[in-house]
Amino acid sequence: MEGSSSDGSRYGGAGRCALVAELVQMQGMVRQLEAEMGTHGGGGGGGGGAAPMAAGADERCRALVSGLLSSIDRSISIARSCCTEAAAAGRLTQQAGAAPESPPSVDGSAGSDLGADSRCRANAAGPCKKRKTLPKWSKQVKVRSVQDVGPLDDGFSWRKYGQKDILGAKYPRAYFRCTHRHTQGCHASKQVQRADGDPLLFDVVYHGDHTCAHGVRSAAAAIDGQAAASAEQKHQPTPPQEQNAVSVAFTSMAVVNASTSSPFVSPAMSDCQISYELGGGSMAGVRNVPDVELASKTNSSMGDDMEFMFSLDADFLDTYKYSSYF
DNA sequence: TCTATTTGACCCAG
DNA sequence: CTGGGTCAAATAGA
Numbered sequence: 493m494e495g496s497s498s499d500g501s502r503y504g505g506a507g508r509c510a511l512v513a514e515l516v517q518m519q520g521m522v523r524q525l526e527a528e529m530g531t532h533g534g535g536g537g538g539g540g541g542a543a544p545m546a547a548g549a550d551e552r553c554r555a556l557v558s559g560l561l562s563s564i565d566r567s568i569s570i571a572r573s574c575c576t577e578a579a580a581a582g583r584l585t586q587q588a589g590a591a592p593e594s595p596p597s598v599d600g601s602a603g604s605d606l607g608a609d610s611r612c613r614a615n616a617a618g619p620c621k622k623r624k625t626l627p628k629w630s631k632q633v634k635v636r637s638v639q640d641v642g643p644l645d646d647g648f649s650w651r652k653y654g655q656k657d658i659l660g661a662k663y664p665r666a667y668f669r670c671t672h673r674h675t676q677g678c679h680a681s682k683q684v685q686r687a688d689g690d691p692l693l694f695d696v697v698y699h700g701d702h703t704c705a706h707g708v709r710s711a712a713a714a715i716d717g718q719a720a721a722s723a724e725q726k727h728q729p730t731p732p733q734e735q736n737a738v739s740v741a742f743t744s745m746a747v748v749n750a751s752t753s754s755p756f757v758s759p760a761m762s763d764c765q766i767s768y769e770l771g772g773g774s775m776a777g778v779r780n781v782p783d784v785e786l787a788s789k790t791n792s793s794m795g796d797d798m799e800f801m802f803s804l805d806a807d808f809l810d811t812y813k814y815s816s817y818f
Numbered sequence: 819t820c821t822a823t824t825t826g827a828c829c830c831a832g
Numbered sequence: 833c834t835g836g837g838t839c840a841a842a843t844a845g846a
Contacts, residue, residue: 651821651823652823652824653838653840654824654837655823655824656836658836659834665837667838671821671822
C-alpha cells in the first residue's frame with residue numbers, strides 16, 4: 493500500500509503534486525530513451541561498426557542516461573518528502589525568514605524551539621512533542637550494497653528513538669538523536685530514509701547542531717581553515733560534518749567543490765549530496781557526485797527554487813560532461 | 819546491569 | 833481527521 497493516491501492532498505497543493513507527476517513523466521521518457529539506446533547502440537558496440545555513435549560517446553550517453561534515471565528517482569523522493577515538509581519549512585521561513593538576523597542559535601538550544609516550548613505542555617528539561625524548528629539540512633548518501641550502512645556513519649554517535657512508515661514511501665523513516673542528548677544536552681537529530689527509487693540511496697536530514705563535546709570537537713576540526721566564515725555562521729549554522737563543503741549563498745544554491753578532507757566523511761560517502769535549508773532559502777552542495785543531482789529540500793517558495801535547481805543541474809551537467817568521470 | 823533498539827501510543831500541525 | 837515526530841515501555845544484546 494503505497495498510499496500514493498493521496499498525494500494530492502498530501503503535498504498540500506496541486507503545484508507540488510504536479511511536480512511529482514512531472515518528474516515521473518521525465519522518468520518515463522528517460523527510460524524510453526534508455527531503451528532506445530539499448531536497441532540502437534547495441535551491447536557496447538559489439539554489433540560492429542554500424543553503430544552511428546562512436547563507442548566513447550555511446551558510453552558517455554549511457555552513463556548520462558543512467559545518471560539521469562537515478563537522479564530523477566531521487567528527485568521524486570525528494571519532491572515527495574519536500575512536499576510533506578513544505579508546511580513545516582514554511583513555519584521555519586516565517587521565523588527565520590522574517591527575522592534573518594535572529595536565527596536559531598548555533599548551540600542547538602534554538603531560540604525558536606524555546607519559543608515553542610513556552611506553548612507546550614511544559615516543563616523545563618521536559619519532553620515536548622512540538623515540531624522542531626531547528627535549522628535543518630539534508631544530504632544523500634549512497635551505499636554500496638543494501639546491507640552496507642557504513643557510509644551512514646558520519647562520525648557522531650546517534651541513538652535511534654523511532655521509526656515510522658511514511659505514506660507514499662517504500663521504506664520507513666528512522667529517527668535518531670545524539671547519544672549525548674541527556675548527558676550533554678545535545679539536541680542534534682537526524683532522520684534517515686531510503687530513497688524510493690534507489691535502495692542504495694539514503695536521504696539523511698539533520699536537525700540542529702551538535703553541542704556535545706564530540707560535536708564541538710568535530711566542528712572545530714572542520715572549521716579549521718575557514719575561520720573567516722565564522723561570522724557568517726552565526727546566521728547560518730553549518731552542518732557539522734560538512735562545514736568545509738559549504739560555501740554560503742543564502743537563498744540560493746551553489747555547487748561547491750569540496751575537498752574530501754573532512755574526517756567525518758568516509759571515502760565510501762563520496763557519492764553524496766548536501767542540501768542545506770534554513771528558513772528563507774535553501775542551498776545545496778554537490779560533491780563528487782557521479783550523477784546529475786537534483787538538489788535541495790525546499791520551502792515555501794518552492795516554485796522559484798525548483799526553477800533554479802533545474803538550471804543548476806543543467807550547469808552541473810555541463811561541467812560534468814567535461815569532468816574525468818568519463 | 820547497562821545500553822541500544824523496537825514498537826505502539828500519544829501529541830501536534832495542517 | 834490524518835500523517836509525521838516523539839515518547840517510553842518492552843525487549844534484546846553486550
